[in-house]
Amino acid sequence: MPTPTPSLITVIVAFVKKSLYFSSRYVRQTYSRLTYPKQLSGINMAWTCSGNTNSALIENMWKNGLITDARVKEAFLKVDRAHYAPAMPYEDSPQPIGYSATISAPHMHASAVEHVLSYLLPSSTSPSPRILDVGSGSGYLTHVMAELVGEKGLVVGLEHIRQLKELGENNMAKSEQGRRFLESGKVRFRFGDGRKGWVEEPREGEQQEGMGWDVIHVGASAVEIHPELIEQLKAPGCMFIPVDDDKMGYNQHVWRIEKDGNGEVTKKKLFGVRYVPLTEAPKE
Template identity: 40%
Template sequence: MVFLFCGGDVVKQFWSPNSINKNKAMVENLQNHGVITSDEVAKAMEAVDRGVFVPDPSSAYVDSPMSIGYNATISAPHMHAMCLQLLEKNLKPGMRVLDVGSGTGYLTACFAVMVGPEGRCVGVEHIPELVASSMKNIEASAASPLVKQGSLAVHVGDGRQGWAEFAPYDAIHVGAAAPEIPEALIDQLKPGGRLVIPVGNIFQDLKVVDKNSDGSVSIKSETSVRYVPLTSREAQLRGD
């Protein structure tokens, strides 16, 4: 096994880079190594082909992050699986989910498949070019019907402010590291809802934030991670 920095944690690479060329095989490997334990998560990741969402399809199923331009990355498959697992109970059909820093749209599409046409999935990304390309990716994927039905959309905006139009959300995922948890995201979380967000600068932890019925929050650290920073569009384009 090889250790590597992924779009999240320093983790074991579960397979050699050339051994996987099929989306289903990628998901099965994640199941075999205990990263995916939920049937619902497995079904969503099998339905949404990662190869549609990456700039280099020949490496789509390797357990590694990829640059997507604009000083942004798509996380490694194991990190996407981990976040889906952490949010799985808040991604039931009919629920609402917000994906901050939606990038290529891959995880947004997985969320949308899980909450289904009765639910609502909102992606927020502050790079307009990524929003445009992510919508093309989504429309070429299994999540395409959800766009047509109006239950899935990606918007240009500052994800640190969330997306108030469809709040409150059962689940919120943030795909970049914030120096601290944005209050706007906690405010837009439904009681009983869960937020998963990497927090920190040089040293980062993946935080799981649960909102209690009285509006208070409980926060725990899941694992050490390494993400690009959650910042302004201008700072991201400068590579700050």
């Protein structure tokens, strides 16, 4: 058998690289089409949003329409993802953080914030928003939301794995602003079964009837839209929750649940996703 010449080897290598590129590109585009509907502006550009720095990542999401509100952009710029993601923090992709949990891709966190933004921000009807982050994991989104709720707002990260609760606290303590949030009590991490929600004692000056949540964000896929979570929503209030479409959890969609001022609840299916399951706290 004749020995391949250097020029032939170069051609073969180039062909293989090109084939791998188009194959990889096809897989990414196909997954993107399967995961998100076409009408969700900018979401198919998520694969191009990675950067070398935190600001580059956020700017890319802004340019590609994954972040559309300047206030959301500013909040994400204030929180360095390197404090929360163990490796490749500026890649727009999910990453494992241990204990069968993940930190979601940045574009998913951005989408969650934008879908509940009007309830996150202080308003005349809710000057001190109360936010529950179920399945807070790394603590990244907990921190981002804390940047949006104003001086009097409260964000509670709820975890069913004690080590992840501690991980969120430790990650937030890596930055000066994060430490201030923890020390002031503006951000708190709790241990419990997220399917049942959480009752946080009223802070100084709060009335007992104001203990519901303006926003509930659920960072894992539920088998149903748990009634306890809807009950704990304020009126008005909003929830962002991924829910299994089938018993096996092979298909999931994010739902946006709104409760109006009269307590009427509306549910809207947004887009398909892949999340780890929302489960009970392990018995100790």
